[in-house]
Amino acid sequence: MIGRLSGVLIEKQAPDLLIDVNGVGYEVQAPLSSFLDIGALGSKITLLTHLVVREDAQLLYGFSDKMQRTMFRTLIKVSGVGPKLALGILSSMDADTFARCIQNHEVAALTKLPGVGKKTAERLIVEMQDRLKEWQTQAPLWAAVEQSDTANRNHLLSEAEAALISLGYKPQEATKMLSKMPTDIDSSEDMIRRALKGMM
Template sequence: MIAHIRGQLLYKIPNYVVVDCGGVGYELWISVTTFTELGEVGSEVRLHVHTHVREDALQLFGFYEVTEKLLFEKLLTISGIGPKLAITVLSGITADRLVAAIRGGDHGTLTKIPGIGKKTAERVVLELKDKMEGLAGAVPVSGSATPSLGATAEDVLSALVNLGYPRPIAQKAVESAAKDSAVSADFEKLFRAAMAAVR
């Protein structure tokens, strides 16, 4: 069971990284929040890891903050939520807002996340409401610099396509969201605005 990785960042795109540990490259699926916290390719990274084992696959999911990993693992306990949807949830809303929505029984906020319908939102609140102790406020807001608008928009488009959205629809959503200068240069803000627009 792999629980933590430290190594050199070989490759990164939204949702996916490769980390070199002692000459072995590990591929890990990540959330948008973790992506925004990572340094440049070539830098050293440390990620908390959830190892997901199935009959036909072994997948690693990486998290910059241990709180995000804990939320991911709690989401996996909900019927109908697999690892891909759990990562999508953590990409569509900040950890603090997710914890607040679950604690407050805010089904409306939860159903705005792609892949979460009314019944799933109800199950999430019912099963996790009393299991959020100690999780709120533990994930810091990224203070890293953001790339230019063009690069930011391309990264957001790549993230949406990797999450399963058709490229033409994703591109329209990104272009629409990028019209707002308040979010256009910030990856995380633009990504969430585009996700809202793609629905």
């Protein structure tokens, strides 16, 4: 089991990362809550990881802190919840907020997450409420996003839209989510964060 990676970030396009560890490139998928926390291309980063082994692939998921990885591992134990859905949930809602939704039985909030219908939301609450009973809430994981003064708005919108689509939103939904984005936002990560926050 690969539990931790430390290396140089050489590619970054949500939710995919490529990390060079002593000459070996590891492909990692990270939820946006972690994606927004990591550094710029060329920087040294460290991620906690979870390896999923399937018959046709070995998939590596990365997290900026232990709390996110713990929530991911708790999610994939739920019947019908695979790594892709778990990644989408943690990309749309930080682990702390998700835990509160489970603890407070907030079905309506959970059904706003991509890929989560009413039945799935109810199953998440039933199967996770005991596991999260001792969860200690912490500060939100959404950190302030480093701004880029030279970024082109159309390029940023395109990046944000592609990321939302990769998380399971339909193209028209992603376009609608970004259609009223304030003009003073000059970071695609910030666009994604605000678009997802608007769905809560």
